[in-house]
Amino acid sequence: MNNERQSSALLDLPHLAADLLPGPRHDALGADTGQPAPRILLLYGSLRPQSYSRKLALEAERILRHLGAETRVFDPHDLPLLDSVGKDHPKVRQLREWSQWSEGQVWVSPERHGTITGVFKNQIDWLPLEDGSVRPTQGRTLAVMQVCGGSQSFNVVNTLRVLGRWMRMVTIPNQSSVAKAWQEFDDAGRMRASPFYDRVVDVMEELVKFTLLVRGRSAYLVDRYSERKGADEARRVAREAGVLEDLPAAS
Secondary structure (H helix, E strand, O other), rough: OOHHHHHHHHHHOOOOOOOOOOOHHHHHHHOOOOOOOEEEEEEEEOOOOHHHHHHHHHHHHHHHHHHEEEEOOOOOOOOOOOOOOOOOOOOHHHHHHHHHHHHEEEEEEEOOOOOOOOOHHHHHHHHHHHHHOOOOOOOOEEEEEEEOOOOOOHHHHHHHHHHHOOOOEEEEEEEEEEHHHHHHEEOOOOOOHHHHHHHHHHHHHHHHHHHHHHHHHHHHHOOOEEEHHHHHHHHHHHOOOOOOOOOOOOO
């Protein structure tokens, strides 16, 4: 990040002790300093005009940009319910393309009846495990956060971790749960200085580090013995049936 962009970002982060949050150390992560910025997609789970999950996602985005990441925030408005339209719908296409574009993701949902909202789940449901030869989420890093209307809960982040595992994502250890979210944001929609804010900074810093650590290695990290074995068996059956010429075993 150039000095002008970094200075502009800091002006928008009044609660951040910038000297204590340097950019990631590429040398410590075995990452190439000449590579592009980490690409992070942020999803949130409410359509309310005063959506606190959206406010938290935007606060997280500012921190990510300070850390040198390139970001996109998906707006779930106008995303149809799963299977009510085809996958060529513009919002569905956008969500899938942005997921494929990303190297890491941030998922933020309110807690509704003890779990994630339908708005958030609908976004994940539109992301298939496989789309031809492409897996839109596999191997990408993931940070999970939630906002609570009352006392602190971890129901949502626990559920998001289950989803992340199901979507074959590398979910980072840290997480954030913001209690009484209506107290934690000012009239301009900005998060107030608090231990909750500091935890969000922690989570975004860790996400950037893990994203750089996984970069270029995700295909190897998620390569599975059972899938290689299944593919090898399929080749054998096809060869015996005369459908496929003799091919080398899966590597």
